Amino acid sequence: MLLGLNLLHTFSRERGTPMSNGGGGRSAGVGVWGFGSMLSITLSWSVHHSILWMIVHGIFSWFYVAYYAWLK
Numbered sequence: 001m002l003l004g005l006n007l008l009h010t011f012s013r014e015r016g017t018p019m020s021n022g023g024g025g026r027s028a029g030v031g032v033w034g035f036g037s038m039l040s041i042t043l044s045w046s047v048h049h050s051i052l053w054m055i056v057h058g059i060f061s062w063f064y065v066a067y068y069a070w071l072k
Contacts, residue, residue, distance in 0.1 A: 036062040
């Protein structure tokens with residue numbers, strides 16, 4: 001067990017990046033856009049009850065959320 005952990009620590013030092021990096025700042029941005037898409041899809045379904053509009057509004061993401069907030 002300790003040998004395995006020591007090897008993982010050694011390999012992470014050779015790459016020069018910490019093992020807990022998790023993708024850096026780029027993954028946080030993807031999460032924000034993913035949340036915006038899910039929010040726009042949910043809002044779209046609650047208003048239109050149409051799968052086609054859900055897809056369209058999911059593509060526009062935060063733009064549709066802002067539009068919805070401005071009109072309501």
